Amino acid sequence: MPVIAVDSVWKQFRIPHERRSTVVDHLGGVLSMLDGRRYSFEEFWALKNVTFRLGHGESLGVVGPNGSGKSTLLKIIARIMKPDRGVVNTEGALASVLELGIGFHGDLTVKENALVYGVIMGLRRSEMKKRTDVILDFAGLTKFQDARLRHLSSGMQVRLAFSIAIQTEADIFLVDEALAVGDIEFQQKCLEKFREFKKQGKSIVLVSHDMELIRGFCEKSLYLLNGETRAFGASQESINRYLEDMKTLTAT
Amino acid sequence: MVVLTIVFSLMLRVNIPNFAAWLLIGLLIWRFFQVGTTQSLSSIIGNQSLVSKVYVSRYVIVLANNLANSIGSALEFLVLLPLLVVLGINLTPYALLLPLILFLEFLLIFGLSLSLSSLNLKYRDFYQLWEIAMQLGFFLSPIVYDGSFIPSRYQFVYSLNPVTRLIELARDILLGRRLPTTFENIVILLGIGLLLVIGIVIFRSLEPKFAEEL
Numbered sequence: 001m002p003v004i005a006v007d008s009v010w011k012q013f014r015i016p017h018e019r020r021s022t023v024v025d026h027l028g029g030v031l032s033m034l035d036g037r038r039y040s041f042e043e044f045w046a047l048k049n050v051t052f053r054l055g056h057g058e059s060l061g062v063v064g065p066n067g068s069g070k071s072t073l074l075k076i077i078a079r080i081m082k083p084d085r086g087v088v089n090t091e092g093a094l095a096s097v098l099e100l101g102i103g104f105h106g107d108l109t110v111k112e113n114a115l116v117y118g119v120i121m122g123l124r125r126s127e128m129k130k131r132t133d134v135i136l137d138f139a140g141l142t143k144f145q146d147a148r149l150r151h152l153s154s155g156m157q158v159r160l161a162f163s164i165a166i167q168t169e170a171d172i173f174l175v176d177e178a179l180a181v182g183d184i185e186f187q188q189k190c191l192e193k194f195r196e197f198k199k200q201g202k203s204i205v206l207v208s209h210d211m212e213l214i215r216g217f218c219e220k221s222l223y224l225l226n227g228e229t230r231a232f233g234a235s236q237e238s239i240n241r242y243l244e245d246m247k248t249l250t251a252t
Numbered sequence: 253m254v255v256l257t258i259v260f261s262l263m264l265r266v267n268i269p270n271f272a273a274w275l276l277i278g279l280l281i282w283r284f285f286q287v288g289t290t291q292s293l294s295s296i297i298g299n300q301s302l303v304s305k306v307y308v309s310r311y312v313i314v315l316a317n318n319l320a321n322s323i324g325s326a327l328e329f330l331v332l333l334p335l336l337v338v339l340g341i342n343l344t345p346y347a348l349l350l351p352l353i354l355f356l357e358f359l360l361i362f363g364l365s366l367s368l369s370s371l372n373l374k375y376r377d378f379y380q381l382w383e384i385a386m387q388l389g390f391f392l393s394p395i396v397y398d399g400s401f402i403p404s405r406y407q408f409v410y411s412l413n414p415v416t417r418l419i420e421l422a423r424d425i426l427l428g429r430r431l432p433t434t435f436e437n438i439v440i441l442l443g444i445g446l447l448l449v450i451g452i453v454i455f456r457s458l459e460p461k462f463a464e465e466l
Contacts, residue, residue: 022377079307082460099305
């Protein structure tokens with residue numbers, strides 16, 4: 001049984017030729033439509049017929065140049081966006097780490113922020129209360145638990161956010177470039193934690209431009225180019241394909 | 253608000269008994285409605301990352317905004333009760349119905365907020381339009397004048413305004429005049445229910461596109 005099943009997903013964005021974002025604009029638009037002008041927009045397909053499956057304990061790397069649809073894909077898996085065509089099925093609890101520190105508030109203490117962020121990530125308040133100590137310890141911030149969040153350095157804040165996300169004990173982790181945070185020691189700690197998750201049968205989708213990271217961590221990789229699947233399979237092959245493409249692109 | 257109370261109670265000496273208390277009740281009911289709906293307009297737009305970076309039920313975002321504003325209004329009403337006593341009103345047991353009326357008003361605010369917050373995403377000038385609507389609404393509701401001034405042939409249209417009904421209900425029970433009739437209750441419940449349903453329908457149809465519109 002796949003944990004994530006993505007079936008021929010298409011996603012379209014519209015790039016309108018005229019800005020129309022107010023009631024007044026729309027009234028003007030209706031008038032010009034009477035004149036015979038039509039509301040026109042450019043179609044932009046961010047994802048074209050993307051299909052893949054991911055099982056228990058597997059991790060998938062998603063690579064490709066900027067604007068190739070990687071983040072859109074993650075958002076669709078996370079249910080933040082709906083695909084125009086195709087279906088996405090996921091099994092189990094899902095933690096999306098697309099941006100760190102959502103809902104953080106500078107005037108609350110570190111401990112309080114941990115509680116709020118955990119609830120946003122889908123945990124119960126009572127569960128979160130039990131876990132705060134583990135989280136603070138993992139982030140190495142136990143000493144600062146009653147300090148106001150805005151007095152912490154930005155690196156420390158990100159570390160806190162990442163520690164909470166990790167402690168949510170979801171079955172699927174969607175991670176967007178988030179590993180590139182914190183110092184070397186913290187990165188190592190996170191990687192270790194993720195390896196542990198894999199052993200526990202949890203699945204991870206990782207979007208990154210760090211080929212070494214993906215090669216070392218993900219057995220499977222999906223290479224997207226302009227919304228299309230250029231390669232899906234063993235990480236080594238997908239990455240080589242990507243690097244080759246980029247080489248020919250820069251050569252010409 | 254203080255200014256309004258003084259201006260209207262000193263300058264417009266109408267023959268309404270306990271005019272200050274009468275006016276305050278109207279003003280507070282109106283403020284609850286106005287602040288709640290106006291603030292909710294930015295609840296989705298103002299929480300971009302909660303909408304486009306993580307999956308949280310979007311209804312909860314609007315509800316949380318409404319609840320936060322309700323706390324402020326609840327405190328205002330807590331101050332109002334002793335103030336009424338100071339102003340010489342004998343509170344009757346009817347006054348115990350006040351929380352119920354405020355709950356009805358909350359449902360009204362929530363229903364409208366669902367429509368407003370989602371429409372504001374697509375039409376960014378909704379905020380300005382709603383502010384104008386609120387200025388009109390202030391004078392279309394019996395806050396600074398008695399609703400019975402309205403000519404009887406416009407009475408029906410006039411009483412369709414749910415805030416009008418809420419203000420009159422609150423005055424009736426707090427000033428100990430009478431209990432609302434069953435018919436009046438049904439009318440207002442239907443009105444609020446309808447707005448709530450409309451809100452949910454609009455919200456549901458626009459919600460899938462929230463993350464893109466932001």
